[in-house]
Structure formats: C-alpha cells, structure tokens
Amino acid sequence: MKTSVSLGALATAGLASAALYDQIISTAYGPVQGIAAFDSAPNSDIPNWGDITVWKGIPFAADTSGQNRWRPPQKREVWNTTLVASEFGDTCPGQASFGNFGKVKRQFGGGGPGGNSSSSTSSSEDCLNLNIWTAANSTDEKLPVMIWSYPAGGSAAQPLFDGAGMAAKGVIFVNYNYRNAAFGWLAHPQLNAEMLKEVGQNVSGNWAMLDQFAVVKWVHENIAAFGGDPERITVAGQSAGSAASYHMLNSPLTKGLIKGAIIESGIRFPRDPFCSSLAENYRNMTTALAAGQTLMEYYNATTIDELRRLPMSKLDNYPSNGFGAVLDYWAMPDTYLNTMLRGPANDVPVLTGNTKDESGAQLPINITVSDYVVDLQTQYGDEFASRFLALFPASNNTEAGMSYNARYSATSRVGTWLFANAWDRSPTKSPIYTYFWDHAPPGQDQGAYHESEINYVLNNLYGTDDPWEETDYLIAQKMSGYWANFVKSHNPNTGGNYDGPGQLAQWSPSTPHSPVTMHVGDGWGNMPVATEAQIQLIQEFFSKQRAY
Template sequence: MKSTFALGTLAPAWLVSAALYNQTIHTEYGSVQGIAAFDSEPNITISNWRDITIWKGIPFAADTSGQNRWRPPQKRQAWNTTLVASEFGDTCPGQPSFGIPAKMKRQTDGSGNSTTSTSSSEDCLNLNIWTSANSTEEKHPVMIWSYPAGGSAAQPLFDGAGMAAKGIVYVNYNYRTAAFGWLAHPQLNAEMQKEVGYNVSGNWAMLDQFAVLKWAHENIAAFGGDPERITVAGQSAGSAATYHMLNSPLTKGLIKGAIIESGVRYPRDPFCSTLAENYRNMTTAFATGETLMEYYNATTIDELRELSAEDLSSYTSGNFGAVLDYWAIPDTYLNTLLNGPANDVPILTGNTKDESGAELPINITVSEYNSDLQSYYGDEFAARFLTLFPASNNTQAGMAHNAIYSATSRVGTWLFAKGWVESNTTSPIYTYFWDHAPPGQDRGAYHESEINYVLNNLYGTDSPWEGIDLLITQKMSGYWANFVKTQNPNNGGNYDGTGELVQWSASTPNKSVSMRVGDGWGDMDVATDAQVELFQDWFASNIAY
C-alpha cells in the first residue's frame, strides 16, 4: 500500500458495541478496518450514534497517473495487510466550478462550509462508506452520493453519518475532472477502440462514476449493504453524474432509484449547454484537446502523459466536460427523454428557490434588467417576460431577475417530469421546490442549501442552526431516506418528528405542480398559467440538447 493510505487509530476503547468498526471487512481488493464515525454525542439527536462506522479513503480503482492517465479506471492491485481506513484519501487534481450563464448572473455563491484538508494526487479514486449496520448480513439499502463541482468526498457538507443513522449505507467518492477527467483526442479514441471496442474518448470522469457503482455491487454487502437496492444521488455536477448513471447502458440494471438535485433540466432549456449537465460533441471535444496539445507543444498523448499533475493542472482555459460519445452517453438528452433511459427507475428531482447564486437583494437597475432580458431572450420574448415579470424600480428589478431564474428551474423540471411520464417509462417521478434559507447568510435558499437538511448532517457545519432547522431536517431527511429505502418518499417510516409527512404526489402531465419543501410543505403551482405558457413557448424556440 502507498503511504497516502495511512494507518490510523482504531475506535476509542469505551465505544464497545457490535458495530462494524470492531470487525475486519473483506473486499475483493483486501481487508479493511473502519473507525467510529463519532467520538462523542453529536449536537443533534442521533440516538444510534455509537453504532455508526465510517471507512475513509478505500481505493476503488488504480492510480490514474502515467499510462493510466486517460484510460478507464483500472483494477486496483490487492493489498496483503489490513487497511485501517481512518483518513480521507487524496482528492483529484484540477477541480473546476460551473457557473451561472453570463447573461443571467450577478454574483456567484459558494457553499460557505469548511472542507476537511486532504492532499491531491492522481491516486485519487477512493471512496468513503458510513453505516449503522451491526452485521454484514443486515442488507441495508445503499445511497451513492456524487458531489458538485469544486467539492470533494471529504467535505463535511457531504458527511454520511446522518443518513447511516436512518438505516442506509451511504457512499461518497472522488473522481477525475478538468483535463484529467474529460480530455478527448483521436489517439485516445484509437486506444479505446482496442481496449473496449468503441471509437470513443473523453468521459473518464463518467467512467470513474460508473466504476463506483460497479464496486458497490461487488463489495457493499460486506459493509451491511444490499447491492440490489442502490439509489444514486447528487447535486449540481453531482446531479449530472446521477443523470448519466440513470441514462447510460453501461449501468443498466445496477440502480433502483435516482435523486437528482439541481437538477434535471428540460432538454430545450439553453442552460443545459452552460451548467453542470452540459456536454459537447466529439468534434468540439477534439478541438479542445488539440488546443491543450498546442499549449504544451505536444504532438502525442504519450508526451502529455509525461507531464506532472501540477503542470497539467496549470491549464485552466479548456472547455472540458462530458462528451456525447453515443456509448457512455447513449444519445442526446431529448432523445433519451423521448425514448426512455437505460434504467427506468423512480426519480426524485427539484431545485432551490435561489439557484442563481446571487446575494439578496440583487443589486440591478431597471436598465440592466431590461438589457439582460433583451440580450438573453431577444425582442419578442423579452417583451413577454417583462410583461409577466415587471420592474418599475431597482428593487423590483432585482426581485424579478431572481424570479425568472427560479421559475425557469421550476417550469423546466416540471416539463422534464411531464416528458418522463409521457415517454416509454413506467416509473414515477417526484419533483420538489426548496425555499428555506439557512441561517447566517444572505443568499436565500441558495444552490446547495438543501444538502445539510436532506443528508441529516447539521452536526458537521458551523452555521447558527435554529430549532426550525432541526424540524426541517427531520422531514427532509425523512423523505430522502424513505425514497432510498422504497423509491417512494412517502413510505419507509423514516420520519422521526411529530405528526405525519405531507403526502408527496408523483408528477402527472396535466398538472403543473411540484412539492414545496422547506418553509412549507405540500403541492404548489410551479408558476402561473401565463408564465408556464411563456416558458413552454420559449423552450420550444430553442435547439434541443
């Protein structure tokens, strides 16, 4: 074993129970030893906190440097000694961040949550597991979480002990990104033709994501999980990863449900081409690869493989991302929606109220607002948007600006759900709209703001949580845990608050409603009838993605 997978201290002696951190777990690569997730009682109520085990930094594939750079994840060589999985593994180099379309943004946000310090290397394909199982025979349902752009599996925001407390085996992981994860080039296509029989390249990050799912199928039973009950989940770029797992024939039959937070977009929404779910065709991906080659004065991929990770990370101008290769990504999003995905499974998806990432109130003048509408929508649609989202002063302009972005997400998600129900699929889809603003910040219900609540991990961040946040967490994590267990947010018995969860109805093609969660609970109209009609007309005028 490399030194990056350091041995650590076992659980405190006073934590005596039958928890799995007292057992050696055997995987196909070698034995691992977990540790207690908590060394003292957390500041929110988790009655079984003593039972929760975490395994940190378990490698699920080989080092991706050298000749493994720009190859599908390779099998890890087995280790002979027990790996004490007490430290998070290395993160992958070259993390990007996806933004809001330039015509519609004012100020972008960050999560505001601290990050556990880890080193970065190309030996970064590792995962973490949390479970409250006391036996490897318990067969808990499994949730595989994909983090958003710029994140890592070590972040407290993505801690899984709160979900493990609800009887779920929670897995998160690191994957390649930027040029390391998305470079396409004719030489790589030729290599892949020999290796997998397809003339493709570019989706290395996606293949990492798929490899985690396959690793879980082969190994998660040893951690008290059920490989036949895996739900994939993620937010933003992580939601794109989840969407690709849903759609790809390379994962067919491996998942039972998908949770896609911020989120699935209607394939005629232009934001698809600029946000985390964006992709490019192979020709465009090749052009980006050639530009990188020129930057380093390289003529072959072999020369690029000789570069250090630090040198390659210094290149930040490339338009890297998913490639429509008709293999890992089998078709356009529109065709996949019309014809049905590889995995016809229940979906839970939605958005936050203030996805735009702007600080509130948004500082924008009426003139700037009108100019943005004109530039982004063109004359005809700008006039219609101005009629339905009017602004006679600067305060109204800021509110209208944010309202349009929010409505775009809500209506787009509903239109996707409508298309899903009307297609060849048979599984239900549940949509939501999150509107609670966490305390201690001025960005409202911002992008990522629901994550602490759905993952039941308020204990891991230093926000000034209030009593209402604890109550909302009980409901949100209850719905999410129910869905992981039963693929229905209403069933599973995972709400530990008073009263009952409000019934969450699956989407139908004739009612433009979504489930409000956060500051209120229950069905809500996604927009007025006139606004829905406007967005439908605008989406119809755009090229399908």
C-alpha cells in the same frame, strides 16, 4: 493507502456498542477495517451515533497517473494486509476551490477515537477512492445504499458531504472522488484510437464519467460485505453531482445496477438554453477533439505519451477550463432530448428539483429597471422580452429585483415539470417526484442558494459551524426523512424515516395533468409550478430553442 492506526484507537472504539468497526471486512480487493464515525455525541438528533462506522479512503480503482492517465479506471491490485481506513484518501487534481461548503467544525472529528479532526487532504492522481458510512451492526442487514456524487469544486472529504447523518437513518452512504478538468474530460484522436483497441469504441473524453460508473460497479460487487443490499442502490448528487446521477440513470453502462436516482439542481428541460452552460452541459465529439488538440499544442507535444509524462502540477495549471461531458454515444448514449423521449437505460424512480435562488436567480439583487429590461432583451430577444416583462413586471428598482429572481425561479420549476411530463409520456413506467426548496440557511444573505439544501437532506448539520436554529433541525429531520424514505422504498412518503413532530406532507409523483410541485423548506405540500400564463410563455420560449 493508509494501512495502520494506533492500537489504542481501536481499543477505544470497542467501548461503544458492537458496530462494524469492531470487524475486519473482506472486499474483492483485500480486507479493510473502519473506525467510529464520532468521537462524542454530535449536536444533532442522532441517538444511534455510537453505532455508526466509517471507512475512509478505500481505493476503488488503480492510480490514474502515468500510462493510466486518460484510460478507463483500472482494477486495483489486491492487498493482503488489512487496510485500516481511518483517513480520507487523496483528492483528484483539477478540482476548483471548495467554495461555500461550510467551515469544518473543530469539535467534530469524524475520525473516531484517535481520529483526525481535519478534513484536509492531499491531491494526487492516485485519487479514485471512496468512503462508506453505516449504522449496521451486522454484515447481514442488507440495508439500502445511497451513492453520493459531489458538485463541482467538491471533494468526498468535505463536511457538507459527511454521510453519518444518513447512515443514522438506516441507509449505507457512499461518496467518492473522481477525475476532473483535463484529467477527467480530455478527448483526442490518439485516445480514440486507444479506446478502439481497449473497449471496441472509437471514443474518448468521459474519463470522469467512467470513474463514476466504476463506483456503482464497485458498490454493487462489494457493498454486501458492509451490510448493504446491492439490489437497492440509489444514486444521488447535486449540481455537477446531479449530472453524474443523470448520466448513471441514462447510460447503458450502468443498466440494471441502480434502482433509483436523486438529481438535485438538477434535470433541466432539454430545450432550456442553460443546458449548454450549467452542470449538465456537454460537447459533441468534434468539439471535444479540437479542445484536446489545442491542449496538446499548448504543451508543444505531438503524442499522448508525451502528455502522460507531464508532471501532474503542470497539467493541472492548464489555463482553459473548457472541459466536460462528451456526447460519445457510448457512455453518454444520446442527446438529452432523445434520451428523455425514448427513456433512459435505467427505468427507475427519480426524485429531482431546484432551489429558489439558483440557475440565474440570486440574492441579494441590486438591479435597476433599465438593467432588468436589457437583461430580458439579451436573454429572450425582442420577440419574447416584452411578454416576459408583462408577466414579471418592473415598475421600480425593487420590483425589478423581485421579478428578476422570480423569473429565473419560475423557469427552473417549469423546466423540471416539463421534463417530468415528457418522462411520463415516454416508455418509462417509473414515477418521477419533483420539488422546490426555498429555505435560506442562517448566517448568510444569498437566500436558498445553490447547494443550500445539502446539509438538510444529508442530515449533517453537526459538521459545520453555521448558526443553526431550532427550525433548521426540524427542517433537516423532514428533508432527510423524505430522502431516506426514497432510498429505502423509492417513494418519499414510505420508509418510516421521520420521527419528528406531526407527519410528513404527502408527496405525490408528478403528472402532466397537474402543474404542481412539492414545496419543501419554508413550507410543505403541493405548490403551483407557476401561473398558467407563465407556464405557457416559458414553454413557448423553450419550443423555439435548440435541443440538447
């Protein structure tokens, strides 16, 4: 824990308007002090930038090394001196490379006066920490809260997940680190036996999921001290982070703690074969235990305690990445199909959708007609390949590329709409809002790629050096307006968070009677999910697939 900062930095921070970085905040685990989120006005429409406070690296649980490795997150010991939360905490081991998350903008420090302009952090098992952004000037404001879970390979310190842009809209933004790979998902019979003694459940494997749930509980217990309302928590995330939000929505371990969920790329219909391989994939306990036994044999170990004595770096180099969520019927209460039909533990409003160039769709496309036909036959088999070819034709290579992308995009839209239909027919009473994002950020040739909406919905274009254009700032105003509205009112249309030109297009909740979704990005308003024939074909294909 970083427990000091220069007195000069704090004095400089006091020159701005009276924000919460002027105060010491009491949490259940000890006092903390934040810093100014900006050194100077960002190149974005954030007029109240001087009011925004950030607390970085607040631990929400104990060190996960040693005997805490492969245990539920343990309570942190209380600290007595003030934790000056001026630097991001360590990231967790098992994280992949950062990937296409945007390059750090050197003139944007995010560290306040005297702060550090770099977002680089160290990796350690003492990594269960969180960051909080708010524009509140009082601890009594009771602002709504958004808990953000990052995608695979991410870290809470990355500029793409900076929360000041949402804080500027009156939302307290929280992001956090959680365990991953073998550290976050290892199951083993010996761990099952330990959990049976510790929590009364014969389960193991979902340590990362339990970290994610622990953040929700920490925020519920402590966010009032930061000016937040613990009764207005919305969980949000993208890709693997969307799976985290999905599990928070579904799990009885978070029941009653959340009031909304934003699930970006996203909820998939449980008969979509991609459920077995993309972000929300899971394995049954038998498979997870076998993978754990394989890891133990790889290290010539016979006990979990031997594995706990391994250096972090050695375990981090385990060559297999075959770890992920485990269907344990405890943290993860049931299959996605059964949970969809019966309703989640948290009956709350949901906002979910997809981007144009993801989930199989990708740009640029360079495919021949013959390769396209082979791809259809491989994915759908002889029974369906010719029917998909008729609806997504390929008379030449150019059309083959266009149809390749259009087919995957349509499948994502239809799958999300089918899920929403089932949601409406289940015991749930809350609305579900769906969207389709198609804006390609500038300076790249991958189109509206997976993750391409994040800068816009979080209103943080200031944090990367992409060649943003005026239209990007306008789109960010609208997207973050919808998202902030949803966090405030659980309706993307109400909340007063858009002050740009014109008005936000009306976003209606999904209904089984109207196959439309909300078009966001390069257009605004209702758009068809797909043609009637495409919907019928995709639905028929799904009906013959295994349920997850």
